[in-house]
Amino acid sequence: MIRRIILAVIANSVALYLVDYFLGNLCLVSTTVTSCPAKPETNILIFVLAGIVLGLLNTFVKPILKLISMPITFLTAGLFMFVVNGIVFGLLVWLVNTLDLETVKIFVFGSNVWLTYIYAAVILGIFNILTHWLVRR
Numbered sequence: 764m765i766r767r768i769i770l771a772v773i774a775n776s777v778a779l780y781l782v783d784y785f786l787g788n789l790c791l792v793s794t795t796v797t798s799c800p801a802k803p804e805t806n807i808l809i810f811v812l813a814g815i816v817l818g819l820l821n822t823f824v825k826p827i828l829k830l831i832s833m834p835i836t837f838l839t840a841g842l843f844m845f846v847v848n849g850i851v852f853g854l855l856v857w858l859v860n861t862l863d864l865e866t867v868k869i870f871v872f873g874s875n876v877w878l879t880y881i882y883a884a885v886i887l888g889i890f891n892i893l894t895h896w897l898v899r900r
Contacts, residue, residue: 768818771818771821772815772818774814774890774891775815775817775818775821776810776811776814777810778817778886778890778891779810779817779887780810781886781890782886783810785886786883786886788872788879789869789871789879790868790869790870790872791809791867791868791869792809792868792869792870812864813855813867816855816858816862816864817851820851820858821851825847828847828850832846832847844888845885845888846881848885848887849877849881849884850880851884852883852884852887853877855869
């Protein structure tokens with residue numbers, strides 16, 4: 764069980780690194796900035812702490828959201844899960860910024876923040892599918 768938790772934290776941390784890398788208007792930083800630099804200096808602790816918070820959200824909050832949204836998910840043939848994952852990512856951003864974990868901040872810039880959350884959810888989902896597939900093999 765401990766091995767699965769460690770693997771989940773590592774997978775979430777790598778997935779958050781990929782989200783940070785691919786989305787230009789999203790930054791995981793260790794200091795408070797007013798604009799998103801091209802590539803801010805980050806260390807691995809930022810991604811590990813955010814990965815732990817994401818793992819906790821996926822464990823406790825996401826099943827409740829799945830249960831509540833089950834009729835809509837059924838009607839949309841599962842596509843509403845991208846919205847649920849976007850909500851979970853939005854909660855991650857809010858929680859990390861509210862808890863002030865070792866000055867870890869997640870900044871999302873731009874006019875369409877929720878679209879960025881959906882894009883991040885798609886990247887996280889694809890990476891999680893690949894991770895689960897590799898672990899099963």
